[in-house]
Amino acid sequence: MKEGLMDGINIKYLILGLSVILMPFSSFGQYIEKTFEDAPLPYLGYVPQNYNSADRTYPLILFLHGMGERGDGTPETLGRIMKWGPPSLIDEGQMPAGFIVVAPQLSTKQGYWPQETIHEVLEFTLNHYRVDRNRIYLTGLSMGGNGTYVYAYSDFNKPNRLAAIAPIAAWGDVNKACRIVERNIPVWAFHGDIDNTVRYERGKAIFDALKNCNKELTISDYRFTTFENTGHNSWSKAYSSEVPGLNLYEWFNYHQLNVEIEPANEKLELEEINVLPVSLGEASGIIPSKSGGFWIHNDSGNAPYLIEVDQTGSIINPLKIAAASNYDWEDICKDKNGNIYIGDIGNNANNRNELFIYKFNEDNIENQRVKPDIIQFTYEDQTEFPPKSENLMYDAETLIHWQNNLYIFTKNRTNPYTGYTRIYRLPDIPGTYKATLVDSLKLEGENMIEGWITAGDISPDGKTIVLLGHDKIYLLTCFENGFSNGKLTSYNLNSFTQKEGITFTNDQTLWITDESFQNLLKGKLYKLRLPESFNSNCN
Numbered sequence: 006m007k008e009g010l011m012d013g014i015n016i017k018y019l020i021l022g023l024s025v026i027l028m029p030f031s032s033f034g035q036y037i038e039k040t041f042e043d044a045p046l047p048y049l050g051y052v053p054q055n056y057n058s059a060d061r062t063y064p065l066i067l068f069l070h071g072m073g074e075r076g077d078g079t080p081e082t083l084g085r086i087m088k089w090g091p092p093s094l095i096d097e098g099q100m101p102a103g104f105i106v107v108a109p110q111l112s113t114k115q116g117y118w119p120q121e122t123i124h125e126v127l128e129f130t131l132n133h134y135r136v137d138r139n140r141i142y143l144t145g146l147s148m149g150g151n152g153t154y155v156y157a158y159s160d161f162n163k164p165n166r167l168a169a170i171a172p173i174a175a176w177g178d179v180n181k182a183c184r185i186v187e188r189n190i191p192v193w194a195f196h197g198d199i200d201n202t203v204r205y206e207r208g209k210a211i212f213d214a215l216k217n218c219n220k221e222l223t224i225s226d227y228r229f230t231t232f233e234n235t236g237h238n239s240w241s242k243a244y245s246s247e248v249p250g251l252n253l254y255e256w257f258n259y260h261q262l263n264v265e266i267e268p269a270n271e272k273l274e275l276e277e278i279n280v281l282p283v284s285l286g287e288a289s290g291i292i293p294s295k296s297g298g299f300w301i302h303n304d305s306g307n308a309p310y311l312i313e314v315d316q317t318g319s320i321i322n323p324l325k326i327a328a329a330s331n332y333d334w335e336d337i338c339k340d341k342n343g344n345i346y347i348g349d350i351g352n353n354a355n356n357r358n359e360l361f362i363y364k365f366n367e368d369n370i371e372n373q374r375v376k377p378d379i380i381q382f383t384y385e386d387q388t389e390f391p392p393k394s395e396n397l398m399y400d401a402e403t404l405i406h407w408q409n410n411l412y413i414f415t416k417n418r419t420n421p422y423t424g425y426t427r428i429y430r431l432p433d434i435p436g437t438y439k440a441t442l443v444d445s446l447k448l449e450g451e452n453m454i455e456g457w458i459t460a461g462d463i464s465p466d467g468k469t470i471v472l473l474g475h476d477k478i479y480l481l482t483c484f485e486n487g488f489s490n491g492k493l494t495s496y497n498l499n500s501f502t503q504k505e506g507i508t509f510t511n512d513q514t515l516w517i518t519d520e521s522f523q524n525l526l527k528g529k530l531y532k533l534r535l536p537e538s539f540n541s542n543c544n
Contacts, residue, residue: 045125047078048109049086051095052134053102064140064168064257064486066091067127068108069149075113083110089146090244101246101254103486105134118145118152124161139262140490143170144253146240147203150175154211157192158184165190169260171253173240174200176207182214191226191260193253195243197235205231221395224386225427225442226260251430251441258487259444266449266479267494271538273478274499275531279318281518288518288528289402290337290460291506292345295367296321301506301518305333305351318530327376329363335402336460336506338411340433343367347377348404350413355391355399358383362404362411364435378435380411385429385439394420398427402505403461405470409433413440414458414472424448426458426472428488444488448472448479449495460507462515468541471515476501478515480535483543492543496536502526512541 053063068091076082086108087096094100109126111118123143130136145153153170154177156162165188173195185192192215196208212229216222232239246252281288281301289304298315309329313321326347333351340346349361363377387399396419403414403426415427424447429440450456460473470481470488477497484491498504503526506518513535521528 043129045122045129046109046111047076047083048107048126049083049092050108050134051092051100051104051106053104056105056135060135062135062137063103063105064142065105065107065130065134065136066142066144066257067123067130068092068106069118069123069143069145069152070108070110071145071147071149072116075111075115077112078110086110089240090144094244094246099246101252103258104254105130105136107134117148118155120152120156120159120161123152123156124159127166137261138166140168140257140260141166142257142260143167144173145175146173147175147237150203151177154178154185157188157190158182162188164188165262168262169193169257171195171243171257172211173243174203174208174237175211176203177211179211179214182211183218186215186218186220186222193228193230193256195230195232195239197232197237197239199234200237200239202237223427223442223445225445228256251443255443255487259489260487261490265493266447267492269494269496269536269538271536272497272499273533273536275517275533278316278530278532281318281521281528281530282312282314282320284320285312285314285518286521286528288520289335289505290347291508291516291518292337292339292462293508293510295343299508299516300324300337300345302334302337302347303331304335304505305331307331307334309334311337311347314530322373324370325374326363326365327374329361329377332357332361336404338404338406338462340406344406344433346380346404346406346411346433348401348413350401350404352400353418355387355397355418357399358387358390362431364433380431380433380435380438382431382438382440384442386442395423398425402457402459403472405461405463406433407463407467407470412443414446414461416457416459418453422450422452422456424450424456446481446489446493448474449477450474459503459505462508464509464512464541466512466541469509469512471507471509473504473507473517475504478507478533480539482541485543494539498533502529 074085086092091106092108107130143153150172153172157170158181167190169191171193194212198205287303288301291299291301294300300311302311309326309331311324335351336348338346344366347363362380365375365377400416401413402416405412411431413429425445428444430443431440448456458472463470472479480494482492502519504519515533517531
């Protein structure tokens with residue numbers, strides 16, 4: 006697979022407006038058992054587990070089938086829709102949790118998906134289901150892939166309602182492609198390189214047309230995946246929930262229409278604990294140690310040591326990280342098993358093609374020395390070292406561990422400044438990898454100094470991510486379905502210094518370090534209690 010910007014229990018399976026038949030069903034959810042007589046087309050409907058008992062909204066996947074799955078809406082022909090895509094995964098018990106899925110069926114008299122019909126189905130779905138209207142995803146295969154493109158750039162989708170689309174083995178009108186870009190609709194297209202039904206060149210042409218719309222496209226929002234030695238059926242691979250790296254359903258979850266930062270009305274007061282020792286004048290990362298103190302490291306050009314300090318900032322022990330160098334250590338994090346990860350991820354010039362994360366366990370320290378395992382990586386979408394000034398997105402100072410993966414939040418150096426931090430994912434297992442771009446967040450600030458992210462951490466309960474700036478923190482919660490789908494709140498701090506380290510010691514308490522500055526300001530250790538008004542509850 007090549008990918009890049011360029012290139013069983015039984016339950017009722019519903020046939021709305023008709024009759025009900027028995028079909029196998031996924032343990033992730035249930036087929037709804039209520040009929041709606043006003044459905045514009047017969048269709049299969051699926052809702053997540055606990056849909057009927059939980060008063061909340063859910064993301065929607067609207068699936069458009071291909072030519073071979075048309076029918077007359079009878080139980081016998083409607084079952085054809087279960088052959089491919091999300092309905093097939095539901096039938097096999099492999100559908101990722103959390104989505105409403107609606108799969109309408111066209112008549113055999115129809116040779117294409119009319120845009121007005123897709124619109125009617127979407128309107129019907131929004132009127133009968135508790136859909137999160139910021140998270141509507143449209144996808145289809147072959148004829149349905151064409152319908153996906155057609156509806157995305159049609160006048161029926163004006164203003165845009167789609168958070169993202171995924172056309173598979175599809176074609177479209179290249180003269181209307183820029184409408185998709187103008188409407189900021191993310192696209193992940195898939196095609197087999199030996200497709201003789203919808204030729205590869207035809208599928209690539211509509212995607213390439215998106216790139217000629219006078220707007221910089223990023224691989225997080227615009228992807229074209231070529232399946233090698235694959236014919237027309239590229240959808241079996243594209244819709245699989247078990248593909249390595251980022252799968253389609255994760256990508257959907259990382260996109261929504263409206264993401265806003267909620268500014269808090271209160272300014273937070275840092276409690277100054279102490280001035281840090283001179284040997285930690287360039288403190289750049291901090292985590293709790295087993296002794297109840299902290300491990301702190303310096304950044305670029307310093308020796309490969311962690312320094313253990315107590316909660317007053319006084320030195321307890323140095324720790325040499327053997328067989329390692331400190332090219333530019335910028336952050337450090339820890340998992341629930343006591344493994345520590347040091348991120349040699351600083352990349353001011355955006356020209357490094359080898360970055361490292363050093364991993365070791367505190368239990369393996371002997372005589373103030375430990376030899377780490379190594380995670381080596383590059384970014385999947387970086388092809389120039391350095392890239393052009395408008396794409397200087399590959400410096401990073403934030404590393405967190407969550408759910409057996411490492412996440413890097415980048416430090417934006419673009420010119421003109423865009424305000425985004427990109428989020429990349431890596432396995433926490435030693436090896437050599439391409440860091441997968443999974444999401445991005447638009448942050449505050451009109452320039453780099455105001456908008457830089459210099460450190461981050463995740464709370465012990467896994468519910469809150471904190472991101473640090475020079476004079477503010479961001480608290481990100483409710484991010485289980487994608488970081489950009491979470492709730493992001495900003496708090497101003499009572500000082501503007503070169504803050505570069507932050508860590509949780511419990512779910513409500515943060516510790517922060519800053520660097521000394523040209524012999525004018527001393528680096529310090531601070532403590533910060535989250536405000537009582539802050540709540541990580543997502544209900």
